[in-house]
Amino acid sequence: MKLYQTLEKQLKKEPNFISDxxxxxxxxxxxxxxxxxxDLIKLLxxxxxxxxxFFRTIAGSLVFHQQLFxxxxxxxxxxxxxYTQYKxxxxxxxxxxxxxxxxxxxxxxxxxxxVLEGGQxxxxxxxxxxxxxxxxxxxxxxxLFEPKVLTNAKRITTKGEQPFDQFHRNEQGTIxxxxxxxxxxxxxxxxxxxxxxxxxxxxxxxxxxxxESDSFNYNDHFNHSSWLTFMRNxxxxxxxxxxxxxxxxxxxxxxxxxxxxxxxxxxFGRENFIGTIPRKTRNGKSxxxxxxxxxxxxxxxxxxxTSKADALFHRNVERKYYKSDxxxxxxxxxxxxxxxxxxxxxxxxxxxxxxxxxxxYPVNPKRCWSVTKDTFNEYYNKGKIVFPGDYDFIxxxxxxxxxxxxxxxxxxxxxxxDFIINFENxxxxxxxxxxxxxxxxxxxxxxxxxEEIMEKIxxxxxxxxxxxxxxxxxxxxTAAAAHKMNRQYIGVEQMNYIExxxxxxxxxxxxxxxxxxxxxxxxxxGGSFVYFELKKYNETFIEQIEKAKTTNExxxxxxxxxxxxxxxxxxxxxxxxxxxxxxxxxxxQEQKRHLCELLDKNQMxxxxxxxxxxxxxxxxxxxxxxxxxxxxxxxxx
Numbered sequence: 085m086k087l088y089q090t091l092e093k094q095l096k097k098e099p100n101f102i103s104d105x106x107x108x109x110x111x112x113x114x115x116x117x118x119x120x121x122x123d124l125i126k127l128l129x130x131x132x133x134x135x136x137x138f139f140r141t142i143a144g145s146l147v148f149h150q151q152l153f154x155x156x157x158x159x160x161x162x163x164x165x166x167y168t169q170y171k172x173x174x175x176x177x178x179x180x181x182x183x184x185x186x187x188x189x190x191x192x193x194x195x196x197x198x199v200l201e202g203g204q205x206x207x208x209x210x211x212x213x214x215x216x217x218x219x220x221x222x223x224x225x226x227x228l229f230e231p232k233v234l235t236n237a238k239r240i241t242t243k244g245e246q247p248f249d250q251f252h253r254n255e256q257g258t259i260x261x262x263x264x265x266x267x268x269x270x271x272x273x274x275x276x277x278x279x280x281x282x283x284x285x286x287x288x289x290x291x292x293x294x295x296e297s298d299s300f301n302y303n304d305h306f307n308h309s310s311w312l313t314f315m316r317n318x319x320x321x322x323x324x325x326x327x328x329x330x331x332x333x334x335x336x337x338x339x340x341x342x343x344x345x346x347x348x349x350x351x352f353g354r355e356n357f358i359g360t361i362p363r364k365t366r367n368g369k370s371x372x373x374x375x376x377x378x379x380x381x382x383x384x385x386x387x388x389x390t391s392k393a394d395a396l397f398h399r400n401v402e403r404k405y406y407k408s409d410x411x412x413x414x415x416x417x418x419x420x421x422x423x424x425x426x427x428x429x430x431x432x433x434x435x436x437x438x439x440x441x442x443x444x445y446p447v448n449p450k451r452c453w454s455v456t457k458d459t460f461n462e463y464y465n466k467g468k469i470v471f472p473g474d475y476d477f478i479x480x481x482x483x484x485x486x487x488x489x490x491x492x493x494x495x496x497x498x499x500x501x502d503f504i505i506n507f508e509n510x511x512x513x514x515x516x517x518x519x520x521x522x523x524x525x526x527x528x529x530x531x532x533x534x535e536e537i538m539e540k541i542x543x544x545x546x547x548x549x550x551x552x553x554x555x556x557x558x559x560x561x562t563a564a565a566a567h568k569m570n571r572q573y574i575g576v577e578q579m580n581y582i583e584x585x586x587x588x589x590x591x592x593x594x595x596x597x598x599x600x601x602x603x604x605x606x607x608x609x610g611g612s613f614v615y616f617e618l619k620k621y622n623e624t625f626i627e628q629i630e631k632a633k634t635t636n637e638x639x640x641x642x643x644x645x646x647x648x649x650x651x652x653x654x655x656x657x658x659x660x661x662x663x664x665x666x667x668x669x670x671x672x673q674e675q676k677r678h679l680c681e682l683l684d685k686n687q688m689x690x691x692x693x694x695x696x697x698x699x700x701x702x703x704x705x706x707x708x709x710x711x712x713x714x715x716x717x718x719x720x721x
Contacts, residue, residue: 086223087137091157094131098123110157117154128153137222191346193309199225200313201270215313229274232267233690233702237616237709240587242594248614248705251712258283259713262567262611263574264587267618269555271689272576273321275618276553278714280574284325285550288541288562290335290533291315311340312347318555319351325553326388331358331545335533337381348386358385363537383541420445420469420483436483438471439464445471445483532558535600538565546571560586564600567593568607587615616709621688624701625649629676635668638675645679648699650688652681692716 092108095101101109116124125148128134138153139146198215216224237248239261251259259279265272294311322332332352336344341360349357361383420436436445463469463485471483538561546552548570554562557575566573567590577586596602596609620626625645632638646657660682667675695702695710702710711717 087133088156090131090133094127094134098127114154114157117150117157120148120150189346190350191312191343193312195309195313196316198313199228199270199317200310201228201268202314227691228271228688230691230693231275231278231714232271233619233692233695233700233706234616234710234713235619235703235706236266237614237705239612239614240591240594241612242610244591248616248709251614257715260572262563262572262613264557264563264582264590264613264615265574265576265618266578266582266615267576267689268578269576270318270321271618273318273325273555276574277321277324280551280553281324282327283551284553284574285327285330286542286545286552287322287326287330287332288335288538288552288554289322289333289556290554290558291318291556293337294340308343312343315344316347316351319348322553322555323351323388328389329387331385331387333361333541334384335381336384338378341382341384345384348384352386352388356387356390358387360384420485436460436471438483440471443471533561535561535565535568536604538562539569539601539604542566542569542571557582557586560589563590563613564593567611567613568601568605570611573613619690619700619702619706621690621700622649622683625683626680629679632676633672635672635675638672638679639664642679645682650684652684655682 095108095113101113103109113124128138128148129146135146138149138156140149141147195215197218199218199221200215216228218225239246239248252261254260292311294308319332319334326332334344334348345357345360362380363383364380367379437443438445460469469483469485472481542552542565550571552562552566552571552573553575554573555576557563557577560575563573563575563586575586590613593607594609594611594613596607598607601607625641628641629638632641645651651657667678670678690700690702692710692714694700695707
C-alpha cells in the first residue's frame with residue numbers, strides 16, 4: 085500500500101528505528117510518538133503525503149494527529165489488507181475511542197469503519213463486496229472519492245433531446261439546471277460536493293430495505309452489517325451536501341428502521357431528529373403466525389441543524405386545487421371558534437356567516453380574541469379566512485384563519501397529522517405503480533412511490549429555487565413531482581433502466597402529462613433537464629472484450645488489463661499467468677466471461693485527474709463538459 089510504504093521508507097531514514105535485519109522497529113516508533121518526539125515529527129513533516137495525512141491545521145497552526153498515527157501504525161502489525169481494524173470488529177472502540185471514554189450510545193457493527201462502493205447496473209447482479217478501511221486504505225478511498233469525468237451529456241427540452249451546450253448558473257455561480265445522473269450513487273455524491281456542498285434544501289431517498297423480498301435486488305440482499313456500512317457511507321456524504329436548514333427524509337420499512345434511526349442519530353445528531361412518519365400501505369394480515377401485520381412503512385426525518393430550521397414544516401390540510409401566487413407559501417390553519425393562542429379573532433358581537441351559502445357559526449366569547457366585523461370581512465376578502473366548502477380546502481368543518489409563516493415570524497414548526505399517509509386517502513401501496521403503468525406499457529417497479537407523497541414533502545419543506553436531491557431515483561417520482569412544482573432537482577440512479585424508464589418519464593412530464601399531481605399543481609408542461617453519466621474506468625476493456633473475435637485478441641486485451649485496469653481484489657495474477665493454457669481451452673464466450681470477471685465489479689470510474697491521460701480515451705466533448713461542471717478549465721481540481 086502506497087501510504088504505508090511511504091511511511092516506512094521515511095521512518096527508516098532514522099537508524100534507531102531499524103533492526104539488524106533491516107525491519108522497522110514499530111514499537112520504538114510508537115514510544116517516540118507517545119513522547120511527541122521532535123525528530124520523529126520532523127521526519128513526518130518532510131514528506132508531503134505524510135504531512136497531509138497525519139497533521140491538521142487548527143487556528144492557523146499545524147497539529148500532529150497522534151491518535152490517527154498510532155492507530156494506523158498499530159494496525160499494520162496485524163492487518164495487511166483493506167479490512168476493518170480488529171478492535172472495531174469486536175466493538176471495543178468507536179472512532180478510535182474506547183467505549184468507556186464515550187458518553188453517548190452508539191451503533192457498532194463489523195466493517196463500520198470501511199467504505200463499501202456497492203456498484204451495480206442490473207437488478208439481477210450479485211457479487212462479493214470490497215471493504216476499504218478508512219485508515220488502512222486511504223489511498224484507495226482517496227482515488228475512489230475523487231470527482232469523476234462526465235460523459236454522454238445531453239439536454240432534454242420540449243423540443244426533445246438536444247446536444248449539450250453549457251450549464252446554466254445563477255449569480256452565485258451555482259448550476260441551476262435540473263440534473264439526471266447515471267452512475268454509482270456514492271461516487272456521484274462525492275462528485276457533486278464541489279458544486280453543491282451546503283446547497284441542498286431537501287434530500288429524499290428510498291433505498292433498498294435489506295429484505296429478501298426487496299424488489300431492488302442489491303447484491304446478495306445485503307447482510308445486516310454490509311447494509312449499515314453501505315448506508316453510512318452515503319448518509320455521511322449526503323450530510324455534507326445539505327444546507328444548514330436542509331432536511332433529509334429516508335424511506336424504510338420495519339426491517340431496518342430502528343437501526344437506521346440510531347445510525348442517523350450518529351451522523352446528523354440526535355438533537356436534529358425531526359420525527360418518524362408512518363405511511364400505511366395496506367390493511368393486511370401477518371405473513372408470520374406470531375407477528376403483527378406490517379401494514380406501515382416509515383419516513384425517518386432529520387435536519388442538518390435544528391437551530392437553522394425554525395419552520396421546516398407547517399400544518400397542511402388536504403387540498404384539491406391550491407391557488408396562490410407562490411405554491412411554496414407555508415401556512416397553518418387556526419380555528420376561529422375555539423382557540424387559546426394569541427391571534428386576531430372575531431368577537432362575540434356577531435355570528436360568522438359564510439357568504440357563499442349562509443352557514444352560521446357561533447363563537448366562544450371566553451376563548452376568542454376580538455376584531456371588528458369590518459376587519460373580519462377584510463380578512464375574508466383577502467383569502468385569509470376560510471369556511472367549510474371553500475374551493476381550495478377539504479376536510480374543514482369550522483371557519484379557520486390561514487396564518488402564514490411571514491405573520492408568525494417563522495416560529496411555527498408543525499408536522500400535521502395528514503403526513504400519516506394512509507390508503508384510505510388514496511395512498512395505497514400500488515398507487516405509484518398505477519401512475520407508472522399509465523405512462524408505460526410494461527411495469528418495471530413493484531413498489532414505486534406515488535407523486536402525492538413527494539408533493540406533500542416538497543410542499544412542506546421547500547420553496548422555489550430550492551434544490552432537491554434523490555440519489556435512489558428509481559422510476560423518477562421525486563424528479564417528476566419536483567419538476568411539476570417548479571423546483572430544481574438532482575437525481576442519481578445507477579441501474580440501466582434509468583434511460584428506458586426514468587428519463588422517458590421526465591420527457592412525458594416536460595410534454596405536460598396529466599397523471600400524478602398534475603391537476604393539483606395545475607401542471608401544463610415545459611422546463612428541461614440535463615442528463616449525463618459518470619465515465620466508467622473499466623468500460624473500455626469491457627467493450628473491447630465484447631468486440632473481440634479471437635483468443636489472441638483477448639490475450640492482447642489481458643496484457644493491457646494487467647497494467648492499466650482495476651482488477652478484482654482477489655485476483656492472483658501469478659496463478660492467472662500459470663494457467664493461460666487452460667484459458668485457451670475455453671470457448672471464446674467463456675474466455676470473454678472470464679476476463680470480465682477479472683475486472684473489478686465495483687466498476688471504478690475515470691477520475692477527473694486522468695481526463696488527459698490517453699489510456700482513458702476521454703473525448704474533447706467529455707473534457708469540456710467535465711471542466712464546465714467542476715469549473716476547472718485547463719487545471720487540476
